[in-house]
Amino acid sequence: MNIIGCLDRPTSGDYSINGTNVAGMTKNELAALRNNTIGFVFQGFNLLSKTTALENVELPLLYQRKGRRKDARELALASLQAVGLAQRVHHEPTQLSGGQQQRIAIARALVNNPKLLLADEPTGNLDSLTSIEIMAIFQQLNDRGITIVLVTHETDIAAYAKRLIEMKDGRIIKDEPIAIRKSAVGRVEKTAPTA
16 A cells, blocks of 8 residues: 555556656655545544644645645535535544544545545444445445545455455455445445456
């Protein structure tokens, strides 16, 4: 995930995102690429505790060029609305449930309209019902065209995916499309296998 997210560089080989090899990019160029292309959702939410939900979601926009900064509040509100938390904009993380905090983290990851969303154990700190709610959000985002790479050790969460890549000791041992996709709204969806 760190290599995909341009946080670490591979020790060998090449990695390209959007057709650009990241190997020769400077730290500032990598930061700009992450900010404009990739959204991150972490298991531990990584919210700033003394800031509101709205301020947490606005944060990535502060690193954008000035044209997007002036629209930061509007974009953050739209992102919070997309995850069903428009009514919680002035609440700090300690005033919210774990599921609400994770939805704020998802809103923050979405505020820059990323093409790729990296989710590292996003349901690891959540109960099963809240996990299903979070997976429903991810499915909606994926259906809208956002590529989501989700790492999980939970087979019931992996069942929501369209493609499963299983790793063991740092090596891929299985890579296959999932023919029957579990839906977060309680129905089973058939998905066409992809090459």
